[in-house]
Amino acid sequence: MKLRVLFSLAILVSCAAKAAELHDLPAAGQQTSALEVHAGADFAAIRPALEAFQRRHPGVRLRYHEFGTLELYSDFLERYPQTPDLVMSSAMDLQVKLVNDGYAQPYRSPETERLPDWARWRSEIFGITYEPAVFVLNTGFLDNEPVPVTRAELIDLIRRKGDQVRGRIGTFDIERVGIGYLVWSHDNQRTASNGRLLELFATQEARLFTSSAAMLSALVRGDIVIAYNVLGSYAHAWAKRHPLLTVVLAEDYTTVIMRTAFVPKNARNPEDARRFLDFLLSNEGQQVLADEASLYPVRGDILGETGASRLRLTFNSPLRPIPLGVPLLVQTDEMKRELILEEWRRAFGSPNRQ
Amino acid sequence: MWSNLRRPEPARWSIRRKLLLLTLVLLGIISVIALRAAQSYSQRAAGLSYDRLLTGAALQIAEHISLREGRVVVDLPRAAFETLALAPEDRVFYRVLGPGDAHITGYADLPFPADETEVPQVAAGSFRQYFFDARYGGEPVRFLVLSRLLTETDFSGAIRIQLGQTTRARQALAGEISLRAAQLVAVLFVITLLLVSAGIWMTLQPLERLNRALAQRSPVDLSPLELAVPREISQLVQTLNHLMQQLGGTLNRLQRFTSEAAHQIRTPLAGLRSQAQNARAEEDGALRWRQLGQVIESADRLSDTVDQLLKQAVLTHRLRSELDARVELDDLVLEVCRDLAVPALERDVELAYDGPKGVRLQGNRFALQQMIQNLVENAIRYSEPGSEVQVTLQRDGSGARLSVADRGPGIPDAEKPLVFERFYRSPGNSRSGSGLGLAIAQEVAGHHRASLRLKDNVPHGLVVEVHFPSGRLS
Numbered sequence: 001m002k003l004r005v006l007f008s009l010a011i012l013v014s015c016a017a018k019a020a021e022l023h024d025l026p027a028a029g030q031q032t033s034a035l036e037v038h039a040g041a042d043f044a045a046i047r048p049a050l051e052a053f054q055r056r057h058p059g060v061r062l063r064y065h066e067f068g069t070l071e072l073y074s075d076f077l078e079r080y081p082q083t084p085d086l087v088m089s090s091a092m093d094l095q096v097k098l099v100n101d102g103y104a105q106p107y108r109s110p111e112t113e114r115l116p117d118w119a120r121w122r123s124e125i126f127g128i129t130y131e132p133a134v135f136v137l138n139t140g141f142l143d144n145e146p147v148p149v150t151r152a153e154l155i156d157l158i159r160r161k162g163d164q165v166r167g168r169i170g171t172f173d174i175e176r177v178g179i180g181y182l183v184w185s186h187d188n189q190r191t192a193s194n195g196r197l198l199e200l201f202a203t204q205e206a207r208l209f210t211s212s213a214a215m216l217s218a219l220v221r222g223d224i225v226i227a228y229n230v231l232g233s234y235a236h237a238w239a240k241r242h243p244l245l246t247v248v249l250a251e252d253y254t255t256v257i258m259r260t261a262f263v264p265k266n267a268r269n270p271e272d273a274r275r276f277l278d279f280l281l282s283n284e285g286q287q288v289l290a291d292e293a294s295l296y297p298v299r300g301d302i303l304g305e306t307g308a309s310r311l312r313l314t315f316n317s318p319l320r321p322i323p324l325g326v327p328l329l330v331q332t333d334e335m336k337r338e339l340i341l342e343e344w345r346r347a348f349g350s351p352n353r354q
Numbered sequence: 355m356w357s358n359l360r361r362p363e364p365a366r367w368s369i370r371r372k373l374l375l376l377t378l379v380l381l382g383i384i385s386v387i388a389l390r391a392a393q394s395y396s397q398r399a400a401g402l403s404y405d406r407l408l409t410g411a412a413l414q415i416a417e418h419i420s421l422r423e424g425r426v427v428v429d430l431p432r433a434a435f436e437t438l439a440l441a442p443e444d445r446v447f448y449r450v451l452g453p454g455d456a457h458i459t460g461y462a463d464l465p466f467p468a469d470e471t472e473v474p475q476v477a478a479g480s481f482r483q484y485f486f487d488a489r490y491g492g493e494p495v496r497f498l499v500l501s502r503l504l505t506e507t508d509f510s511g512a513i514r515i516q517l518g519q520t521t522r523a524r525q526a527l528a529g530e531i532s533l534r535a536a537q538l539v540a541v542l543f544v545i546t547l548l549l550v551s552a553g554i555w556m557t558l559q560p561l562e563r564l565n566r567a568l569a570q571r572s573p574v575d576l577s578p579l580e581l582a583v584p585r586e587i588s589q590l591v592q593t594l595n596h597l598m599q600q601l602g603g604t605l606n607r608l609q610r611f612t613s614e615a616a617h618q619i620r621t622p623l624a625g626l627r628s629q630a631q632n633a634r635a636e637e638d639g640a641l642r643w644r645q646l647g648q649v650i651e652s653a654d655r656l657s658d659t660v661d662q663l664l665k666q667a668v669l670t671h672r673l674r675s676e677l678d679a680r681v682e683l684d685d686l687v688l689e690v691c692r693d694l695a696v697p698a699l700e701r702d703v704e705l706a707y708d709g710p711k712g713v714r715l716q717g718n719r720f721a722l723q724q725m726i727q728n729l730v731e732n733a734i735r736y737s738e739p740g741s742e743v744q745v746t747l748q749r750d751g752s753g754a755r756l757s758v759a760d761r762g763p764g765i766p767d768a769e770k771p772l773v774f775e776r777f778y779r780s781p782g783n784s785r786s787g788s789g790l791g792l793a794i795a796q797e798v799a800g801h802h803r804a805s806l807r808l809k810d811n812v813p814h815g816l817v818v819e820v821h822f823p824s825g826r827l828s
Contacts, residue, residue: 099445100445100446100447101445101491102445102491102492102493117442121442121443122443122445189432325439325442326435326438326439326444326445326446327432327435327436327439329435329446329448330430330431330432330435333428333430333459333460334459335427335428335429335430335458335459336428336429336430336459339427339429
């Protein structure tokens with residue numbers, strides 16, 4: 001046990017040590033202030049929103065540090081009491097843990113008040129985008145069989161195809177990917193089918209990936225035929241370019257995670273951080289997220305290609321957002337995490353990492 | 355000076371104002387007490403409900419603690435945290451300690467109370483628990499520590515679960531309960547004030563009616579008021595009616611007295627005039643002399659009457675306006691006798707006084723002097739020359755007795771009740787006199803609660819007895 005804890009800590013530390021990627025967006029006009037954002041989001045995906053913000057506030061220089069979600073968390077604690085001005089990540093459990101431990105400052109504005117209850121907590125942390133965890137199929141291997149639309153049908157399909165899918169199922173390595181752990185541990189508490197899936201993944205020698213991009217490119221190449229628990233925004237973007245890929249929001253339920261943001265207590269430039277937060281939550285910002293950034297805006301009244309309301313209209317799937325709040329602390333508990341990982345490791349034996 | 359004008363002393367404040375002020379003060383005190391009570395109750399109620407959430411969550415966690423291969427495993431249940439999330443805005447801190455307070459999982463640096471043995475502990479089944487308040491993470495936090503004894507074949511030890519929650523929700527609940535209570539108190543305050551105001555208005559309404567009835571009355575109307583009023587005010591109306599009745603009686607008496615007096619003066623004046631006329635026409639010197647003597651006698655009697663009338667008026671006024679004082683009765687009697695001794699001797703009547711010293715009573719000295727003087731003068735006037743008038747002052751068990759005895763003709767029993775009336779004169783009486791002396795004496799005696807009685811003297815003559823009750827003596 002002791003050894004394993006040390007092992008997982010070692011991963012955290014090694015991740016933190018890995019240098020974050022800095023994207024420095026100089027002010028469009030005369031620079032009046034600089035905004036430090038630490039984020040766990042793909043820079044490429046969110047870039048249109050950042051640029052739209054700078055068009056609106058030309059004096060702000062944006063220093064956007066891109067991290068993995070676990071690194072982001074450990075880096076924050078390591079540097080404390082030095083903090084960025086805004087922390088944005090889709091690892092909701094780690095974000096809530098930071099807020100619960102008193103690192104965030106409250107902020108209320110007309111924009112934050114418009115968020116639904118489950119998308120904010122204590123007026124300190126706010127959901128910005130909406131990420132359904134979907135599964136994606138490479139329909140090439142289906143031989144005109146109908147696409148499975150529930151987890152039970154997926155399990156049936158995997159059983160029927162047997163050897164055809166052995167080694168060709170991909171999912172997140174939950175030990176190393178924060179959102180992978182978040183979705184898996186959340187589903188684990190809510191549904192019993194997770195156990196059966198884990199068993200099946202293990203017997204079919206599923207491959208574990210560290211990013212959505214890696215998983216989807218493997219899917220396009222045909223290295224794998226099923227990608228489970230991919231982030232919906234990436235999946236849709238890839239499916240648009242590769243018609244062979246079919247995105248499925250399961251009809252039994254689809255877990256939805258949020259990319260959340262908070263302003264740390266010690267932020268040096270909280271004014272711009274709040275302005276940025278308000279912009280991301282405003283009609284304009286959410287519309288940019290929906291139209292140009294390939295991210296799902298959290299607000300239900302935004303209509304766009306990836307708006308939450310479009311998701312609901314297009315797919316007959318009950319969306320189950322993970323609400324912000326203290327129940328997320330359970331997933332951050334060291335012993336709980338160890339128990340979940342232990343089960344995962346036991347199932348996979350020696351996992352086939354990519 | 356100015357403030358005196360602006361603010362009359364409390365005794366002159368209007369009843370309405372006083373009652374309203376009193377009601378306001380009382381209501382204010384009651385409201386403050388009620389609000390205080392509601393506040394402490396709401397704190398307790400809110401505290402209790404959120405403490406139960408903490409207990410429930412801690413028990414759920416305790417259920418998920420088990421032993422695997424000799425080590426303590428905590429499989430945190432999501433339900434426990436969902437229970438705590440019923441306080442949606444509150445942060446949660448937890449930790450689990452193994453035997454010997456070894457850290458198992460959770461927040462390692464949570465505070466413990468300074469002295470754990472001081473905190474009251476509650477034991478239920480295999481659990482023991484206690485609550486305490488502390489600050490953590492920059493906010494006040496309510497903590498629960500729940501201990502459970504874990505025993506297996508190869509393991510025995512106490513597990514402690516510490517669970518803390520910030521107090522926003524309980525403060526909000528307490529605030530809401532307090533607010534509701536405050537609203538209720540405010541509503542009750544207003545309703546009570548309205549009811550009391552209406553009550554005061556209704557209570558004072560009969561007084562208003564009484565006032566109107568009196569104001570509308572003509573100044574000569576002294577008939578009793580006929581007004582339907584509550585019992586408390588009917589007494590006032592009765593007193594008023596009584597007063598008016600007395601006033602009416604006084605006015606009547608005054609009227610009667612005036613007409614009697616006018617009659618008493620007019621008749622002798624007419625007699626006087628005809629006597630004077632007769633005298634002027636009389637040619638015979640000796641006869642005229644006698645007639646002129648009659649004129650003088652009539653003038654004397656008239657002057658006596660006027661004198662008595664004035665005396666009575668002064669007397670009545672002084673009796674009404676002066677306060678009673680201590681009077682040395684024996685000295686007073688002696689003084690009157692001394693003054694009248696010479697005029698008595700002129701009529702060849704001897705005046706004798708016999709009495710003890712130091713008889714004092716509460717009374718009007720002037721009036722008593724008038725009474726004694728009248729009685730003694732009367733006695734002298736009706737005495738036969740060469741006889742004696744005896745004035746005696748005695749103390750007896752029931753008071754003091756003053757008697758004036760003469761050896762005159764006396765008064766027949768039939769006339770005795772009549773002589774006290776004003777201007778009454780015995781038909782066979784030819785002596786000068788106003789007919790007011792005994793009436794005045796009786797008025798004075800009545801003022802002093804004394805009884806005045808007429809008795810016959812032996813063998814003939816009159817004894818006037820005045821008996822002062824011991825209550826008036828001092």
